[in-house]
Amino acid sequence: MRIKIWGARGSVPAPGPETMHYGGNTSCVEVTLSDGSTLILDAGTGIRNLGLALPRVERPIHILLTHLHLDHIQGLMFFAPLFRPESEIIVWGPASPEASLRERVGRYISAPLAPVEVRELPSHVSFKEAEPLEWDLGPARIRAQSVNHRGPTLGYRIDDGDTTLCYIPDHEPGLGAPLSQLEDDWISGFGLARGASTLIHDCQYTDAEYPNHLGWGHSPIADALEFGQRVEAEKLVLFHHDPLHSDDFLDGLCGDIHARWQELGRDPGQVELATERRELEISPQAAPVGA
Numbered sequence: 001m002r003i004k005i006w007g008a009r010g011s012v013p014a015p016g017p018e019t020m021h022y023g024g025n026t027s028c029v030e031v032t033l034s035d036g037s038t039l040i041l042d043a044g045t046g047i048r049n050l051g052l053a054l055p056r057v058e059r060p061i062h063i064l065l066t067h068l069h070l071d072h073i074q075g076l077m078f079f080a081p082l083f084r085p086e087s088e089i090i091v092w093g094p095a096s097p098e099a100s101l102r103e104r105v106g107r108y109i110s111a112p113l114a115p116v117e118v119r120e121l122p123s124h125v126s127f128k129e130a131e132p133l134e135w136d137l138g139p140a141r142i143r144a145q146s147v148n149h150r151g152p153t154l155g156y157r158i159d160d161g162d163t164t165l166c167y168i169p170d171h172e173p174g175l176g177a178p179l180s181q182l183e184d185d186w187i188s189g190f191g192l193a194r195g196a197s198t199l200i201h202d203c204q205y206t207d208a209e210y211p212n213h214l215g216w217g218h219s220p221i222a223d224a225l226e227f228g229q230r231v232e233a234e235k236l237v238l239f240h241h242d243p244l245h246s247d248d249f250l251d252g253l254c255g256d257i258h259a260r261w262q263e264l265g266r267d268p269g270q271v272e273l274a275t276e277r278r279e280l281e282i283s284p285q286a287a288p289v290g291a
């Protein structure tokens with residue numbers, strides 16, 4: 001399995017000279033499975049560039065939405081394959097008692113926010129509610145599970161052969177209690193992420209910023225690192241950068257993050273801040289942690 005990050009910014013696009021390195025586009029990750037087929041995680045503004053780069057192929061395009069906050073769907077309407085009659089696009093996302101996934105996405109792709117309606121899109125688009133569910137896509141087993149955020153939100157686990165990718169971009173796993181005091185079973189997303197070869201996880205706030213954002217649905221660095229360590233993820237990619245965090249600011253956090261990951265007994269080379277256009281090969285777990 002391979003991934004390419006097309007957007008790692010949280011909340012709102014943050015383009016500009018001060019975010020050139022980590023990127024200003026919001027959540028979107030391309031996953032290439034072992035048979036060469038492609039899955040797309042979230043449809044933030046990063047999906048626009050992905051759509052332009054994606055080769056025209058006959059197989060369906062699967063887009064797995066974690067939730068419907070604007071930073072995870074805003075690029076959908078600018079995804080070139082949506083406007084090709086030959087495209088078949090399947091959009092997966094969380095269920096809600098309030099309305100169907102199609103109706104909820106349609107609140108964005110409709111007047112007055114958009115010039116088109118979902119029914120007017122030239123491609124074949126279908127919507128599937130993914131929770132709680134496991135299903136196969138090509139060689140991969142996909143698992144969707146609710147995680148703690150604001151509103152119905154999923155994390156995804158993708159198992160392909162002996163490699164596992166877990167994607168939880170918006171997540172506050174220890175809301176209400178220090179993560180260190182919680183038993184594994186009480187930590188949101190624990191089972192989903194357990195033993196992942198690569199975990200892509202929310203890290204929107206520094207520890208100093210977090211107290212002013214309790215309950216906003218995002219993680220401070222301390223919780224992101226502890227969550228990654230507790231679930232024994234082989235590699236941790238910290239994601240969903242706050243729009244206020246410039247390249248210089250994020251660069252300044254790197255040394256501290258590597259040192260803290262090492263203090264947790266982990267390889268400091270196996271934690272990084274997500275960077276737009278970064279490509280990563282997902283390797284299988286080398287050995288159980290502590291073995």
Ligand SMILES: [Zn+2]
Nearest residue numbers: 010011071170
């Ligand atoms: Zn978000």
Ligand SMILES: [Zn+2]
Nearest residue numbers: 067069149170
């Ligand atoms: Zn969100």
